[in-house]
Structures are given as C-alpha cells and as structure tokens.
Amino acid sequence: MVNSLTNPLNIIIITLLSSFLLPLIYQKSEQRAVNLFFAVLAAFVVISLSGYLQLLSGLPTIEVLTAGIEPPFSINLRFGIEEAFVTLAINVAALLGAWYLLPHLKTNAPLMLLFLIWIMGMNGMVMTRDLFNLFIFVEITAISTFVLIGFNRHNETLSAGFKYILAGSLASSFLLLGTMLLYFQTGTLNIDDLVAHQSLLTGPIGTAGLVLIMTAILIELKPYPANGWGLDVYQAAPTGVSALISVGVSASYLFALYKLLPLFDTLLPLIAIAGGLTFVMSNFMGLKQNQATRLLGYSSVGQVGLLVMALALLSQTNQADHYLLIAGGLFINHFLAKAGLFWLAGLAAEKDIKHWSHLKQHPVIFVLFVVLLAALAGLPPFPAFWAKWALVHTLVESQHYIWVGCILLGSLLEAVYLFRWYGYAKSKTNETAIVCQARQTFPIKLMVALLLLCGHAMAINFGLQPERVLLPVYAALAMLLLHKQPSYTKALVTLLITGIFTLQVLPTLTGLSWIFGMIFLVGSWVLTIGSLYKGTEQRPSYYPLLVMLILSLGSLLLATTTLEFFLAWEFMTVSSYLMVSLGKNAEKSSLQYLAFSLAGAFFILAGFALAYSETHSMQLSSFAQLAEHTVMIITLLLFGFLIKLGGLGVHVWLPGVYTDTDDDFTAIMSSIVSKAGLFGLFAVGIHITTQFNDIEALMFVLGWFGLVMALAGALMAVFQEDVKKLLAYSSVGQMGYIITGFALTSHMGWVASMYLAVNHVLYKGLIFLAIAGVLYRTNTRLMYKMGGLIKNMPISFVSVMIGIIAISGVPPLLGFGGKWMMYNALVEKGWYLQTAMAFFASAVAFLYLFRLIHTVFLGQQKTEHADIKEAPITLLIPQVFIMVIILAFSMFPHVLIEPLSTAISPYIASTITWTGHLLETKQGYWNGFMVMNVVAGIFLVPLFILWMLSKVTNIQPVKQFNIVFAAERPESPETTHYAYNFYAFYEKALGFLVKPNAIHFWDASAEWAHSFGAALRRFYTGNGQTYMAIILMYLGIIYLSMRAI
C-alpha cells in the first residue's frame, strides 16, 4: 500500500483524473471543487514526502516505465532522493501558493485545473529520464504558465505572457531539434543511455544537438542578456504566479540541467560563464531597480544564475559529494525566501519599493520581511550562508579564484539592493498601514519557519551545535515576543540575559579572549544600563537586536574554528547593521555600513577559504601551519578586519553611522563593536607568530597605515561641527594607533595595542554616554549651538573632562601609559619616523579634544539652554562607574598592564620588567603610581593657595557676559561663544590634507556601479522581437564559443 502510494506516477494519474472531475464538481459546488483542488495538491505533497522519507530510510530509487514499453513511447520516470527532495519542495510551494492564490483561482475552474497541470508538469520535468518526455513536460509547463500569467487580463500581463510564450517556444524548438539530432546520433532518448553513448556525440551533428539542448535549458533559466522576457514576466505577472515561476519552474529547469550535466562535459565552462555572468549582471542591474516585483525578478534570475554556475563548476571539479549541500542549500534558500518575498510583494500591493514604509506599521509582517531579505542576501543562519561557505571553500580549493570573486561581488551587490529596500521600508514616509489578514500571511510565515529550520539543520550538518552557535538569533527572536512591553522592561530583560550569558562565558575564557570578554560582555553590559534613559520609548527592535549583538560578540570569543568565527562575525554584522538602521535618517549610512561590513566579511571568508585550501583544517590554530599563501591570507583578513575597524580609506561608513544611530548605541558601537576587528586581528595573529618574518613587509605597511589613519582621523575630527562626527573621526584616529600597535608584532607593541583598546573602550564609552545626555537635553548635534553647559550638567562635564584627559595621554591618567608603551615599542622596533608621526597625531588630538569640551560645556551659554537639567541618572551611573575604573587603572597601571602582558607572553616573549610599580623597558621607565602621587601632591600647592585666598577675599560669582570685552558688553551668546569654524586657521594651514578623497572615491564607485547597472539594462527594450533576436544570438554565441573551445 505504502509502496503504491509513493509511486510518483500517481502524481500524473491524480492530475489527469482530477482534470476531468474538477470542472464537473465546480458546476455543482465551488467549495467542493476547491476542496478537491487542495486534496490533489496535498496528495502531491504526501506522495513526494513519503517517498522522500522512504528513500531517506534507505529504500532503493524507484524507476517507472509505463505500460512495459520502452521510451520514448512510455513515460520513463526516476524517483531518487534528489528528485524526491525537489518535488517535495515544489509541491509544498505549490500548496502554499495555491492557498495564497485561492481568491483568484476559485473564480474559475479551468484556472484551478491549469494550476494542477502546471504543477504536474514541473514534477514531471524533475522526474523524467527521457529527453522527449522532458520536452513534453516543458511544453505542458510552458503553456499553463502562459495562461496563468495572463489570468487577470491586464494589458501588461498579457504582453508579458506573450513574450513568455515566444521565448518559450523558441527554447522548446531548440530542445526538440536537439533531441532529434541526438537521437539520430545515438538511437536513444534515455538520458542514461545517452550518457553511456557519449562517445557518439561528436562531430557537427552531435555537437549541434548538445548545444541546442543546452541553450534551450539555459534560455528557460533566463540567462543574461537573453532574459528580458523573463524579467517582464516577473514584473507584470500576479505575484502568486511569479513566485511559483521563480521557485517552481526554475527549480524544475535547474533539475533538468542537473540531470543533463553529464552530457555537457565539454560545455561546463560555458555553462559556468553563462551562470556567473547572469548572477553578477542581474545584481548590478538590481541596484537601479525600484519596482518591487522586477527587483525580485533580478534577484531570482541572479540566484538561478548562481545555481547554474555552482552546478557547472562543481561537476567540473568532480565535487559531486558537495552537490546536495551547496546546490541544495542555495536552492532551498532561494526557493523559500523568494516565494515568501513574492507573496509579500503581493500583500504589500505597492509597486515602488520607495513606498514600502507602510509595512512598518505591521510588526509581524515587517519582521517576516526582514528575515526573508536576510535569507535572500545569504546571511546566517539561513541555508544560503552555509552553501556559500562550502561553495567558496570548494572553489578556492580547486583554485577557481575568479569565480569566487564573482560570487562574492554578486552577493554583495544583491545584499545592497535588498537592504536598500529594507531602508525604504524603514523610513518614515507612508503612514497608512498595510492591510492584510492572517490567512494571507500564513504561507509567508511557514516559509520563514522552514528557512529557520533549514538553517538549523545546516548547522547540524556542518558539525556545529546549533543551540550554541545560533543562540544569538534565537535569543533575538525570543526577545521579539516582548515587543509590547515598555522599553524599561525590555532593557532589564536584556541586562538579565546578557548578564547570565556573561557569567556563563567569561569563566571559560583565558588570556586575550578573557580580556576581550571583559571588553565585549562586561563593557556592553555597563553601557546597556545607559540605554535605560529612553525607558519611556517603545523601541520594539532595539533590545532584541542588542541581545543578538552582545551574544554574537560572545560567540566570537568562543569560536575555535573559522566557521564558528565567521558565523558569529556575520551575526554581529547583521545585528549591528539593523541597530544602526533604527536611528532616524539612518537609511543611507546604515546601507553604507552594511555594504562595507559585508565586503569586509567576504574578504575574511576568502582568507579563511584560502587558508583551508592549504591546511585542510578549519581550526583557527591551524593558521600556524600556513606557509605558501601566508601573505595573501593575512592581507585578505586584514582587509576584512580593517573595514570593521574603520580603516582609513574604508572609514567612510563610520562617521555617518556613528552620527545617525541612537545616541546610546553609538557608545556601544564605538567602544565595543569596533573592537571586534581588533579581536579578529589578534585571534589570527596569535597563531602566526612563527611566520612573522614572512609578513614583515606587510606589517611595515600596516604600521604606517595605522599612523596615517591616526593623523587623518585626528585632523578630520578637528574640522567637525557635529559632535558625534567629531567623536567618530576621533575613533578612526584612535583605531589607527591600535592597528599600528598590532603591526609592531612585538610583545610591547601588542601590549600597547591592547592597552589602548581597553582605554578606548573606557573613555569613548564615557564620552559618548556623556554626550548622549547632552544631546538628549539639547536636541542638537551641532556644537556651536551649545555652550556653557557646565553649569547645568556638571557631572557630564567631569565625564568628558576625564575622558579627554585620558584620550590626550596627559599624565597622570591612564592614557599616558598607552602613549608611553606605544613610543617605546616603536623605538624598540626601530620605527623612528613612525614615532614622530604618532606624536604629531597625538598632538593634533588636543585640538579636537579642546574644541569638544569648550564648545559644548564652556564658553557662553545659549539662552534657550538656561533651564536644562543634568543628564538622566541612568546615563550617569555607567559614567561614574567608568570614571572610577579609569582612575583606578591610572593609579595602579600594573593592574591592567600585567594581565595584558601575561596574556601575550605565551605568544611573544616579554621585553618589559616590573619592579614594584616601576615599569621598565630597554629604553625607558615609568612609575604610574608615583606619577599619580606626585601630581596629586603637587596639585595641593595651588589648591592650598586658592583655599587660603578664598578665606581672605570675598569672590563674587558673576553673571553671563560679565567679561572684559573691549569695553563693550556682549549680549547675545551666539555672537560671543567662540565655537563655529573653530580652527579656521588650522584649516588654512593643513586642511588640504583632509580633502574628502575617500568619500569621493566611494561615491564615484557607487555611481559607477549604478550607471553600469543601468547600461546593462539596454538589452531590455520590452520588445518581444528584440528578445527573440537576442535569444537567437545567444544560441549563435554559444555555438561559436563552443567551437572556440
């Protein structure tokens, strides 16, 4: 019974039976017909599912030959594990798609009928082992597709459908012609027989046959540039139909291609090129696209291109065992996400993606939308992420570097236009909420659930513990359940979750990881307290994402393999990106952040893959065995990490991001998240200490790079009017020193680098929190609009003062230790001119630090700020806490330096010695404790004088404007407060050094990519005749290239 149930032939039989019954029943009762319709579709699912399960449990592949006759006169079907998987996917999508399309379908019995035949055609294409059968199923599918495209009888859809049938008939005729030629050569139409008789397929006829068949299948898969008709269909067809064309029809053609690949041995490079070209070009074109459905069309075409390319390359490299993982992963990801998005596009009922902000009013749909986009962009934990990981590794191993470049470039472009869409949805323009019922969102929800499930399964497949490595996502999803709670509650829950996580993770860490653990986990915990000041706001997604971010930083620390590292890295990137996007007007800057972060991640991926190809191990510790590609690998990884660190040249994302995000998150971003790049450097660096000689030149360049960055960052900060931009550029500068410290690859250099990093966490966190309070009270970021706030916000002033003294490196605060070790390390290494450069950069820092504190807190107060209050207490608590730590570390520097030194000495032998509080190097010495005491003691002298004088004189506090002002009495703070264009004279002298060249470069690059995308679209005239001509030319070009091969 069960066996007969799973017989795949049943799919065809049931369809044929029901096509007689359906119209009859429909005339009696519409509802019954609908019931039958769904019963049939459900039967499809049951058949393929039970078959799949049986095959999984080890039953043999089912071969069907109808009526005992040999093909071509019978239907020859095969139902193996792969077929079962693909048909199951198609049938599930069909069932859900039918549910989605039901309001349209049930108006018309023939439509339901056609829908069934359509699905049967797809199933048949997957299962058949016979070329002629394939042709038949292709025709069945094509005709029903055409009708379904046009069912609503709009002009647009009809013309799209007509173009579809034109292209389809051309492709079918190629297929038929090819089939004839092959039969002529071999006398068989069975694919397996054909493969067996491959040697006969030579000469003009055999070749022509192969080329025709291959072109036919490729055309159906919509290769660039012969795919204008397909895009028009995606754009114009009802979204429910587009969804199934994109996933179902494409899936069946892909599977047909997969089946025929053994025949195309010699054509594999061509297929790969066709796929790769389509993938890259459609993603370029997607950049320019604003129509939701057409955008999805580009994405579909691109994804299918990627799959085609992957299939061809994998068979070329004989990596058949990776098929299921890679092709299956890419396929199922595209399948679920694209269907979901097409359906969503139908619900949104808004063509232009710029008007998608109505989605935001409906939180559930919005979350679904984001998840689907993330899946489509290949972000973890969704299947495409794993598949791409494996694909890139496989391709790098077989030295297909250019293809890897294509894949990564295309993926980057795709992510950019997908998340640009998200940015529009996020922005506030459309106030009317989207209308939809739960019934309509059900298929989408199911797709999202399946995506998560597949991702989970993929993690298991890769030998990871999903409950551990995917924890950030699950925690974030769980936090979403609290979305109706006030932000206060959510913040407390966040503190609780991250607190428990910290307590769990921190004790398991040692050495450098422990120090980074303190930075990432404890640091962000303290800064999260600060976010309580927005307790009255709803902030539905802020806290879930924050949890995800902090947990992903924790996972980063726990990672021992490149895969775990990369996974956590991507989680961190995604969550921080989404958090950035929550800020007002953050669309542009957050997209920049995403683009740069992903580009960085891809560099890291490439580096990891290259390392894997050499060591065949994913363990981070295996970097110690690198020999051949060390420089290349480290360069790639450096690119990746430097982008995260905001390295000069790729820093352009940073000021915008720091400015546009929520003020409390800027503190976390700047002081915590920016250290992830540093962690990456060290995580790799500690394993390659024996190869330092190989990368000496690279590190020399990196050392200069860091210092140029330190100087440029400081100079840029000097000329900012916006307080957050000033601090952002200051971060760029500070990161420069940290990078140089790392580049020294010496014990002291690394200690200095880590010491500066810890400092940066402390003082940047402190200053950003203090400034968050100021911005909260003043509602402006422009420093010249502030002034004299010391009287209203004394604690914030003290925070900033401590912060700037710490940054500047003036003793006795802890900043000096960083500078001291840095200079010692530089001199020890023999980098003398670099030492002077570092000094110059640190002197320039004084300019912006003074400007920061003066224009905000000192000088003349604005009239409207007369009554503002000190920052909220929740912002002040973490500040006070950080100040205490800063003072403690300043007083007892060895408490900080010794653990750093011990953590690094296992990798590089220590060159510093401690005698009590005295720290000595080969060149110099420093006794922080004594300095603190001397300074404190000396300070008593003038204080004593002041105190004495205050006893004998009666000092009157004077009011504002009571100053000696050239015999005038100024009245307006706007004209008296020296703040705007503070360093005009410095700009005259050195402004030429900081022309925004990097910004111009990247703007130009983006512009170029968009124009290129626009130029690529020239082929798409919308004219069916042109499309036909292009298809014919495509065939010609393939034939000629084939001859060339």
Added chain:
Amino acid sequence: MDIWISKIGYYFLNVGIVLVYGLLLGAFIAKTMARVQGRIGIPIYQPFIDILKTFTKRQAISHGIMFNLGPAFRLAGGLGTLAFIPVIYGNEMFSNFSAAGDLLLVMYFIFFGQLGMALGSGESGHPYAAMGIGRGLAQMTAYEVPFTLAVVAIFIQYDTSSITEIVAAQQGSIWNWTLFTNPLAVIAAMIAFLGMAAYPPFDVAMAPNEIPIGPPTEFHSHFLSMMQMNRAIFAGAKLILFMNLFFGGATGLIELVFKTWAIYMVAILVGAAFPRFRTEQAVRFFLGVPMLIGIASVLYIQYWAQ
C-alpha cells in the same frame, strides 16, 4: 619615609631656586628687549613686585569652579614638569622625582597645565580666551613635530629615554654634547623651542602687545599671580630640559644659570628681530624646513652616525 620627606624638601628648594631664577630671567629679558628698542626698561626686581602686587589684590569675581581651578592646574603643570626633570646632574638634591618617569613623561606632562588652563579660561566665556587657546594648540601641534624628531634622534643616539642617562652620556668633554654629536637634532629642537617660548614670531596665541588677549584675559589678582609664578617655573623647567637634552646638562648651579640663559637668549634674539607670524603661517613654517631638518637628524643618526 624619611627619604620622601627629604625628597619633598629638596624639591621645594628646587622650586624656590627655579622660581627666583625664572623671574629674574624674565626681568632680564624684558630689560634686554627694552634696550634693544632704545628704552631704559624695568628694574630687575620688577617681576617680584608684580607678583606681590597681584597676589595681594583682592579677587572680586569668578566665572565658576573650573575657572578657579584653571590657574591651579596651570601652576601644578609647571611644578609637575619641574618635578620630573633632574635639574643638576649627579646631585641627589636636584634630581627631583625624575625616578617616576622618563623624557616621555615630561613631554606629556607639559600639556597638563595647558589643558587645565584651557578649561579654566574656557569657562570664563571670553571668546578671546578660546581663540588664544585654539591658536596656541595649533601652533603647538606644529612645533612638536621638529621637537619630537629631535627627541627621537636622541633616543636612537643614546638608546635611552631617561633624562639622567642622556645627560650622563654627554659628560666628559664639551664635544660629547648633543650639540656637537648630533647638530641637526639640536637645530630642529631649537627652532621648536622658539615656538614653545611663545616669543615673536610665534606669539600670536598670547598677543602680548595688544589689549589683553588669549587665555589669561579674564584672570586677575591672585589668579594672575599664580600664572606669573608658573610662567617663571615653567620657563625654567623647559630651559633645564633643553639644557639636559642638548647642551650637556649642568653639574653645578653656575653652569645651569649660564647655559639656560644662553638658550633663552636664542629665543630673545630671534624675537627681537622678527615680526609675528599668523597661526597658519607658523604651522606651515614648522612643518617645512624645521621638520625636514628633524627628519634628517633621525636618518643621520639611524644610518650614518652608527
């Protein structure tokens, strides 16, 4: 503990000596300048009278706590800088607290007073104060470049950043002075010194010839007295630092007085001869030839001299 008490005692002795000397030097300079300009000038004890006068005047107004603390920071900066510099070589009495840190500490501690002063005068709300500080800081970033290069050259040359050891390495003969072993570094540093001294042509930050301008604008009476005190001590400390680094240090008070006076005269002579630079001109100036001389000194020591 006794060591510390005696150290503190010695330190205050140093402060006293440097203060008196610094004030005298100031008067001497003023007098020299007056003679250059054909005037008689002030009596040599004028600075003492000035300090006494400002110190006893009643401070009537205050702009706030940070304003009050500004001069305190300033004076502490001067005192601290002196505290970390050994004044006379080979003499425990004059070694101060130089055991706390090396040359780098001194170079950074110099900013302590300036930063505090900047904050204090900032609270006064006077635009000239902020303007003066901005100009001063801008100039500082520039003259630090040749100075740092010179210091780096010294680091390489003596393989230490300890001031005491740098002085020790220059003992024995006049030809052991950095002035003769590394003349390029000394030239670069002395040009930087012109900027540090804030005499013409680099006096735009204080603009002493105009109506009061710059950071001290709002400070009167005993605040001013503290700043005058600091000016003497700070100038003294910087002169001693230069003497230690480039001119063989001093083994006795007479040598100290003579050498520091001679160093100071360089700034005076240049100041008497040149008009004032605007800020951006000063910045460009230091980052031009002086910087190249500094780089040359580093390269010279790194590649030729050793």
